Amino acid sequence: MNATSDTAPVKAKHATELLGKAPSIDELVPALSFLSERLVRILPGELARISGGDPPVVRAGMPMDTTLGGIQSELETLAAHALLGAGPKNLPLLATFEAAPVFRLVDRAFGGNGVVPDPLPDRFPVSAELLLARIEGAIAATLSQLFSHETATLVRPLRRDTSLRQLDPFDMRADLLQLSLDIEEAGAEPWTLSLAFPVTTLGPLLLPQRKAPRLRTAPRKAGPTEEPFASLMLELTAVLVDMPMPMRRLSALRPGDVIPVPVSRAVPLMAGGQIIATGTVGELDDMVAVQVGQAF
Incomplete structure (x- = not known):
C-alpha cells in the first residue's frame, strides 16, 4: 500500500557531482554516533x-x-519505508x-494489549498508516532539531511505501x-525502527563544507587612466627646433x-626624455598649439 504525506512527491536522487566528493565512512561514523547521543535524548519527548x-526509553x-539491498x-x-528530505535540496534519508x-x-x-495479527497481513490498514505518519513526524521534528545545530536544516516526510523498489529513495x-533505535515503553514490548543515511546526505549535514582552494591570480596592473597614475603630473615638451x-x-x-x-612638419612631443607623439604647429585661441598627428 502506498501512502503519501501532504507534501507533493519529490524525486530525491542526488548525484555525487552535485553534492561534492562524498566523505568516507570512517569520517562519518563518529559524527553520526555523536548525533545519536543527542537523538536518544530528544526523540522520547516527541514520541x-x-x-x-x-x-x-x-x-x-x-x-x-x-546498502538498500x-x-x-x-x-x-x-x-513500511518512509523517505524523508533534509533541507531545501531534500537530501534523502x-x-x-x-x-x-x-x-x-x-x-x-x-x-488493546498490543496483539499482533497472525498471520501478518500484506498491507497496512488506515489506522496503521495514520500512526506511521505521526511517528514519521516525530522523527522529522527530532532530526530538524539536531541538524539545526549545524545548518538550520528542516527535515520533512516526503512519501512512504511498503516496497523499497517502488519508493526508490536513492541508488540501490x-x-x-x-542507525537502529530500540524503544522501550512501560508495560509494553520493546520495538525497533531504523534510520539509514546516504553518506552524501550526512556529509553536508554533519561535516564542515569542503571548499575548493582559491587559486591565486596575478594582480591586475593599473592603466595610465587609473590611479595612482591618472593624477600624476608630467612635464610635456614640444620640440619645435632641433638643428645643428x-x-x-x-x-x-x-x-x-x-x-x-627650419620648422619640422612633424613636431615631436616628449615626456621624460621619450617621444610619445608627433604633431604640427598651429594656433588655438590666439595661442601657439600643436595638433597631434600620431601617438606611440
Missing part, C-alpha cells in the same frame, strides 16, 4: 506526544554501513518500520550508514642676428 504517556546502536535482505515480513511493532502500537492505541548501491650649429657660428652670435629656423 510521548503521540502516546500521551510517559516518554519511552530510546537506545541507539552503533552506526553500521549497509542489505536493508531489504534483513526484512522477512511486511515493513530513510526510516524503516517492521510490521509487528506497528500493529502492536495500533492495538495499544485502541485499548549507495553507501549508507544505518657649428661652435664657430654659435660663439659669434650677437643681439640682432637672424637665424633661419
Whole structure:
C-alpha cells in the first residue's frame, strides 16, 4: 500500500557531482554516533506526544554501513519505508518500520494489549498508516532539531511505501550508514525502527563544507587612466627646433642676428626624455598649439 504525506512527491536522487566528493565512512561514523547521543535524548519527548504517556526509553546502536539491498535482505515480513528530505535540496534519508511493532502500537492505541495479527497481513490498514505518519513526524521534528545545530536544516516526510523498489529513495548501491533505535515503553514490548543515511546526505549535514582552494591570480596592473597614475603630473615638451650649429657660428652670435629656423612638419612631443607623439604647429585661441598627428 502506498501512502503519501501532504507534501507533493519529490524525486530525491542526488548525484555525487552535485553534492561534492562524498566523505568516507570512517569520517562519518563518529559524527553520526555523536548525533545519536543527542537523538536518544530528544526523540522520547516527541514520541510521548503521540502516546500521551510517559516518554519511552530510546537506545541507539552503533552506526553500521549497509546498502538498500542489505536493508531489504534483513526484512522477512511486511515493513513500511518512509523517505524523508533534509533541507531545501531534500537530501534523502530513510526510516524503516517492521510490521509487528506497528500493529502492536495500533492495538495499544485502541485499548488493546498490543496483539499482533497472525498471520501478518500484506498491507497496512488506515489506522496503521495514520500512526506511521505521526511517528514519521516525530522523527522529522527530532532530526530538524539536531541538524539545526549545524545548518538550520528542516527535515520533512516526503512519501512512504511498503516496497523499497517502488519508493526508490536513492541508488540501490549507495553507501549508507544505518542507525537502529530500540524503544522501550512501560508495560509494553520493546520495538525497533531504523534510520539509514546516504553518506552524501550526512556529509553536508554533519561535516564542515569542503571548499575548493582559491587559486591565486596575478594582480591586475593599473592603466595610465587609473590611479595612482591618472593624477600624476608630467612635464610635456614640444620640440619645435632641433638643428645643428657649428661652435664657430654659435660663439659669434650677437643681439640682432637672424637665424633661419627650419620648422619640422612633424613636431615631436616628449615626456621624460621619450617621444610619445608627433604633431604640427598651429594656433588655438590666439595661442601657439600643436595638433597631434600620431601617438606611440
